[in-house]
Every structure is written in structure tokens, then in C-alpha cells.
Amino acid sequence: MTVTEEAAAPQIGQERRRKEDQRLITGRTRWTDNIVLNGMLHLAMVRSPYAHARITNIETAEAKAMPNVVTVLTGADVAEEQGSLPNAWPITEDQKAPPHPSIAVDRVAFAGEIVAVVVARTAAEARDAADLVDVDYEELPPALDLKEAAEDKTLAHPDLGTNKSAFWQFDSADAGTGGSVDEAIEAARRDGILIEREYRQQRLIPAFMEPRSVVCDPTGEQLTVWSATQVPHFVRFFIAVVLGVPESKVRVIAPDVGGGFGGKLQFTPEEAITVVVARRLGKPCKYTETRSESLMSGHHGRDQWQRLTLAATKDGTVTGLKVDLLADMGAYLGLVTSGIPILGAFMFNGIYKFPAYQFNCTNVFTNKTWTDAYRGAGRPEATYAIERMMTELAAEVGVDPLEIRERNWIKHEEFPFSTVAGLEYDTGNYEAATEKAKRLFGYDELRAEQQRRRDAKDPVQLGIGVSTFTEMCGLAPSRVLGSLRYAAGGWEHASVRMLATGKVEVVTGASAHGQGHETAFSQIVADRLGVPFEDVEVLHGDTQIAHKGLDTYGSRSLTVGGEALVKAADKVVEKAKPIAAHLLEASVDDIEFRQGRFGVRGTDKGLGIAEIALATFAAHDFPEGVEPTLDSDATYDPVNFSFPHGTHLCAMEIDTETGGVTMRKYVCVDDVGTVINPLIVAGQVHGGLVQGIAQALWEEAVYDDSGTLVSASFVDYLVPTAADTISYGVSHTTTPSITNTLGTKGVGEAGTIASTPAVVNAVVDALRPFGVIDVRMPCTPERIYKAIHARDGADTGGAPTVGAAGPHFDEADTADRTAGNDSTDQNGSSL
Amino acid sequence: MIPAQFEYVAPTTLEDALQALSEAGDAKIIAGGQSLLPVLRMRLNAPEVVIDLGRIESLRGVRDDGDAIVIGAMTRHADVLTDPLVRENAFVITKAVEVLADPQVRHRGTFGGALAHADPAGDLGAPALALDAEFVVAGQGGTRTVAAEDFFVDLFTTALEDTEILTEVRIPKRAGWGAHYEKFVRVAHQWPIVAVAAAVRVEGGTIAEARVGLTNMGSTPLRARAVEQALVGQPATDEAVRAAAASAAEGTNPPSDLNGDADYRRHLATVLTRRAVLAAAGA
């Protein structure tokens, strides 16, 4: 008997518990920092306390003399070898960018930049010695404020002569995708509605759970590098390109990785330095960042000013949208820094039928940590802008915010739809998702309660926030990336290996770091090949095993990597057919494959896939001219993005006496196409919601006016915990995508994208009777309180976050220690 | 993050701990380590010796001492939270500990450690002050008692000498008083932006006695004496309490930081005081 005869219901769609969770939750796994190699040395970084300064001298003798210190290297010591860290997305031909050394050589451009590395036999000794590296700085004026930097008042990189890195425009009239936005605006000014707003996307920190860590072993024929990264294939490529090691001599392994949210989509200075040092000393080296280092110098996200102009007719039909962005690059261009705002360029029009659209973006340098991908990357910014604006339009017209959306959105019968931004949305049904969300939310009931509270002048007011969204994910069709001047393609690779015992090894080029690929991919392969879920092993994250891949980000793993996997699995079946025909003494044309069994049409003869695998392994009795293997590969380049969408509804209670906010209810109905595993999808949505809500209410990276990150620990950078969440109503409609076999769409970023505007719209909705039309994010109680009382003469809730964080530790302790010391080197190396 | 090297001693008696403290040139006491360890790990301080009080049994636990209850300095927040003596006689402390940090911190951090640390945003100072707690302090020369008024000197500064150890805190019993601790935060695990500790004795609908302490409204915990006085003899109604609470910020000097400026904090103090008193009065 073969397993296939008892083949159960399809795995796709089942709530399988995640295979990987037992080891991840119990810690019975290996994170990069757990790796210990014989003779391994440890690195500690000396970092600049200044946002902008010239390095005039570095004294390393004292540090070198410390016990068990092997060496101390400065930028000058590795200037030749270290090259310049890569920017893979020069968005314009004349994009300006400073060189980006891993260790600063003569100038530092943000607080936290590495100026020296100490190598010792233990991590503690390296850390102790790092405190003794004496760096002399000559301070330079820092460019900190984004708007001021855009005016070149102070230069972040004097040699560039400007802070403007690039200007990028999309214009629907030029592109032939729509009309002239300026004409639309003029018309609206004369005889319609014109909404002009400026919104701030605050700076955020990805704040993944596992700090980044890298180990490099140079002792074998190949350099082996373990890194807590989302992108082992990228890291391998850049070790080759930046450091001049032949690619074939580099193996990169991403073992279990504890979260990324885009924050580990990078080739980091620390990775480069660890490789440089290990090669130089010929010994394995490890570097693990501290939490403080992670928050200060791991790349940040968002940080934009958005100037928006929306034109509409008097009845609220949109006629044009103009977007002017200032995007803060921080001090350098990391891997995709410059392209992040451009990922939003195609999404500001959202789900609406704008006849004219223009997007302008100026990328600006400042002396702050560089920004780069952070969950949603460009699309949350766009969704925030349009969903805030549509709500403003509704207020202006005097209709319900859902009604204004319905008037303007693409109707389900209008798909596929070519948008004003030049994308083709394949499928969607905004009406269905919205209808379901309204029902689950109890929309009308909550609106009635809101009115009652308003009438009663209740000190606790209720606000209802609406956000729809769509996003382009499943990054990405290679030709599109090429047209946007991105350096790589967007395909993904998979292979399926049939083992002699009937087990299946699946190799994917995607690189999971918490998503649950092992489970979802097992479900797909189980259905495709008719093998038990448990018999599928998913391998990833090692460039020697998964030799081809473009890794995990942009909600691409399932829509792109999953499709590659489907294609590879289907090839296995095709390869097995002639073998089955041979063994069953039938014609190939008569072989039919169902649920793991190759049967002969019209007979009860057949063989299970495991039997074919064993027969192929033995190859004793094989058809002439057929290779004895079932193993198959596929590389899939998506034909289009995938366009999940959804409607999110949020009710917030605002305590008008304190400005305190309490989330009352949150319902989202997301259409993510075919759901492979509802449990994983729910996890992604819940986590995404919390992350997006956190942008609306809690998180902000704040610098003081000398360029020091003051929200530099979790005391002040307020990442929510489970205690700050409510039970979210998570539901779905399903309109399968038609651009991949399984009908899936991305879900990794959806929750994050829609929740931020839903929450802020709810806050503003509650306050509108007080004359409030905006509260700057994060919507802190102080800002809300001040917004409510703005009419009494207080400020408006739009003021930037200022002031240092309140200390919770004895500052006198610090003073004690630094008394009599040069405080510079204390600061310079203490974090 | 790795602290600088230090020597570690874990004496089992108070005498040995005091001895070690006076012998070491540069020593730090560690209780629950919830505040000290971050300091060491971020290298804000690097003492030569760390003296752990964790093995000194006599410093742990809550006991009845006639007209007062006595909380040992090394009693963990989680044990204070569930202690029936505390609940009955110093309910405002129970209410404050309930919202202090998170469960992990409450199972490590100690009552004495939190008070000795004297973070003006710490949740225990205001209740201790409001209840007229007495701090029992041991040194090599013997033991002295410091009134709460005198214990909190400044930011992170108490009346404790470098060579002294806080052994226990005596709190006069206030059985039958209503109490509430109103803490205002943005996320659950945060130190208070402002908090108000209120304990009141209500007789036949009238406030007979009131104690009100303020957290994070200055460099030390503060008593809102003007509010206390205004409350006495008033009915426990919203209107009366609102009027009394209006003076909550009098004489305070709150900080301005990421979570709010001083003016906003002064405003919060009045709102939170009203709410705390009304809740304490059961109104």
C-alpha cells in the first residue's frame, strides 16, 4: 500500500501549527550569536558620539596593551581593503552619494558611526578595551532637520556641495497614464474642492527582536559567514563585490533569524568589518551588536514630509493628486535607501480612479542614521497620505468617509484596471471587503454612539477611522525593477529533491526570519506531490544549499518563491511520468497523477510517488535515455506585482481631559487571495496591525539638536507589548490573484500599511468637533490634549517631539565615572 | 552589553554586608538588579565590588508590628502585591505595585531597591511619602530611622550614606482607608508620565482624612498638601474633589521630556488627583 491511497484533504487552507515554532519558541536552535568556533575572536566597535565631526587623531596604544587584545583597527588601517558599502538602487542617473566606508576614515557623518574596531579573545575584553580607544574629534555643524537640510543650510557632506541626493518624478501626463495634474488643480481651485495638507512620517526603528550578529570563519577553502540577515544571497554577492573575494569562495548562512521587518535587508558595515578582520587575522571572528547599538546604528525607517494636494469636483469625485515628498536618507545611502520612497510612488493613488497624478520626491541627506527598508517600505507612507486625504475630502463634502471612498474606488467589475500610476491591478473587490468590515465592526451602531457622546459633551469622545488600502507586493517583475534602475532582478528560485525514502527536500531562495515558510511551503508541496506534510523538509538560508535566491522582503516569498516552488514540484511530476509508465508498462499518455499516485488510466494499476522515488534512486529498471533523477528546479520571474487590498475600521476613545487614547475596536477585512495557512496569515495580520498602530500612537526615533538619538533604548522608544493590544477582528474576502498559480497575494505588510491611517483617522475623527484636522504621529496624549485646546491658545498638536528622554538611571553615576577622564572617549565607546 | 569587570560578594548576614560595604572603596549594592544592571551594562557606572543582598533572609518579607506594618527591603514587588497585611493597612502601595513595570520586573525588583534608587518617576515614592513611611537604615555604627519627608533628597539621591543599607520600611497602619494609585502612561510597561497616590478615610460621605502623593512632578516624590487640606471635611463628590484637586500642581517642578512638557504634566496632576481621590473614596 502506498501513502497516497489515504491521501487526506488538501493541506492548503488548513491551520497547520508552524513546524518551526517548537525550536524557535523553546530556543532549541542556533542563532548566530550562539555559534562558537575554535580560536574565535570577538569584535567590539568604537562609535562616534558626534553627528558630524572630523577625526583628527585615534590613539589605540592603550587599548592594544589590554590583556587578550589582538588588535585595534581604524578606518585608516583598512581604507584600501574595505571599499564602499553598496547602494543597489541609484534612482536617477545623477544621484549624489558620499562614499560609504564601513569604518569612517577621516570624518563621521552620524552619531553611532564606527571609527575603530577592537579584536580580543573574549567579548568582554574587547568591550573593555574599546573604552580605551581615544578618538579626537573636531566637531562640524550637523544637518539634522529634514526641511532645513533640503535648503542646504548646513551640509551633511560638505564635499557633495548639496544635501539633495536626487529628485525623482512621475507625471501621469508624461507617462501617458492620465492627464495633467496642474490643470486638475486649477480647475478645482476655480470650481471644485482643493485639499492641501502636509503630513509627517516620523522616523522609526525596525526594532527586531534578535540584535544583529555576524560570524566569519576564514579557515577553510571558502569563507563561511553566518549572519542574522534577511538576505544571505545579497550578503554573499556584496562580500564578493565590495571586498573583492571571489563569489565562489564565499558561503553565507542565515541560521534562524529573529525578525527583520526590513531592518535586516542590508549589507552592513559590521558584516564587512567582521569579514575584513577575519581574513586579515586568519581566525574566526564574531561580532554581536548590543541593543543600544542596534537602535542607534541599525538602519531606521520612514522619515518623510509629505505635501499633498488633492483636487476634486464639488460632489467629491477626485480629479487629481499631487505629491511632494521630502525623504530623509540620513547620512548614507544603504542598500535600497534611495528607492524606498519610490516604492510608494505607484501607490499614492490607492484604490481610487484619479484621472491625473504627479509624484515628486527629493531625497535629502542629514547627519543621522541612514534610513532604509522598514515593513511596508514606501507603501505605508503612500497609503497614509491618500487615506488621510480621502477622509479630509469626505469632511469637506460632508459625507461619510466610506461613502467618499466608494464614489471613487475601482469597482470590482472594472478589473483588471490600469492605474494612473501605470500599474495594472489584476483583481480586487473593494465593495465586498468594505461591506463585510462594516458589518463586523457594527459601523452604524458606533456612529450612533459617537453622536450621542458628542451631544452629551462626554469627556470621553469616540472617533471612527477608516482606511482602505492596496499595495504592490511580491517584489518584483525584473523588467520593472530594471526600468526603475534597481540593480538586481526580482525572480525567485526553488528546487525539489525526492529522497530515496520518499521524503522531500524543498530548497527555496527565500530566507525566512520568522514568517513560517517551512510550514506554508510544506503545505504547498504536500498538495502538489501528494506527500504527507510531515515528509516535506524546507531548506533555506544557506547559499551552499540554496545556491540561488533573492531572499525575503516586500511580501515576496509566497507569491514569487511559492510560485517557483509550484513550478519545480510540477516538473518532478512530469519527470516521474515516463518512469511510472515504464514501470507500469503503460504509455506515458495513459499516466495520470492524482494525490501522489501515478495511475494508468482505466485500470487500478498505479505507483505512489515514493515508490517512483525509490525506483529512481536504484535506477535498476529504468527507461532508455531517461536520467535517473526526479529532482527539479525552477526560477520564476513574476509577470506582475500582487495587489492585496482591504478595509480597516478602527474606533478610538479619546479622553479629552488628558489626551489619553484607548483603542475600542479594530476590524480589518483583508483580501490576500488564496490563504495557504490561516494561522500564519492571522499572525502576519495581527503583528502587522500592532506595528502600524505603534507608528500611529507610540514609536518615534527622536534626535536632540546635537544629533544624539535620545530615544535610544526601549525606555523611550515605545515598542508596544501584548498588554497594549486589544483583540482585533481579523477577517478576509478572497479574490484570488490571477498572476500566480495558487492565487496568492502578499500578506506580510498589509496590516502595517492600513492600520496607521485607520488609527490616526479615528483620532482626528474624534477631535474634528474641536476644530482639529491633524495630529502629528505618534499621536501622544500631550499632542492630542494640546490639539483639543489649541483654540484656547495652546499649540496645535503638530509640534515636533523635543527634549531629551527622562533618565531612569543615576546620572550622578555617570559623572562619577567620567570625572577626571576625557568625556569624549567615554562617550565614544560606551555604548 | 557587557558590564565592566567587578568583584561579586553575596553575604548571608546584614553585618557581613555592612562590613563589605565599608571595606570596599567603590561598592554598589545589588538588590533585584532591575535598575542597577542596566546601569552596569550600559557602563554608566563601573563599581569595583557588587554586594548582593539576595541571601540575607532577614531583609525579606512583611510583618505586623503593632501600629505599623514593616516591609523588608528585599521583598520583591510581586510579594508585596499579594501580601494581605499590605492590602489591609497600606492599600495604596498594593495599588501602586499592581501597575509598576511588568510581571518580569515585579518578580525581580524589590521594594527597598526601588525606594533606594529614588527615581522621581518610580511608583513607590509617592505612596511611601503619603503614608508617612519610616525608613530603617543600618550602618556599621547602628541603625537609624529616617522619615519619608527626609529620605528623598533629590533625583536618585536619598538620605542613605554610601556605607548604609536600607533594611526595612515601617508604614503606620491605615486600616479601612480607601486608596487608589492613578498612573498615566502611554504603554503598559512604562514609568509614569505622572501618577497620583491617594488614600482617604471617608466618614458618612465626608472626607475625614486624605493623603495625596505625586509621582514625577519634581526631583523627588511630593505631597500635595494643599489638596489634602482642601479635601478634609468635603463631601466625596466630583464637584468638591475637582475643586480641591485644582491645586495639585502647586509648588511642583515637573520635568519636560519626550512624553510631555512641564505644563502638560501640571495639568495631568490635577486631573489624575481628582480621579485618584474619587476612586479612593469609592465615589
Ligand SMILES: Cc1cc2nc3c(=O)[nH]c(=O)nc-3n(C[C@H](O)[C@H](O)[C@H](O)COP(=O)(O)OP(=O)(O)OC[C@H]3O[C@@H](n4cnc5c(N)ncnc54)[C@H](O)[C@@H]3O)c2cc1C
Ligand atoms: C523594564 C523596566 C520597567 C520598569 N518600570 C518601572 C515602573 O513602571 N515603575 C517603577 O517604579 N519602577 C520601574 N522599574 C524599576 C523597578 O521598580 C526596579 O525594580 C527598582 O527601581 C529597583 O529595584 P531593584 O531591587 O531591582 O534594585 P537594584 O537595581 O538592585 O538597585 C537599585 C539601586 O538601589 C540601590 N539599593 C538597592 N537596595 C538597596 C538597599 N537595601 N539599601 C541601599 N541601597 C540599595 C542599589 O545600589 C542601586 O543603586 C522598571 C524596571 C525595568 C527594568
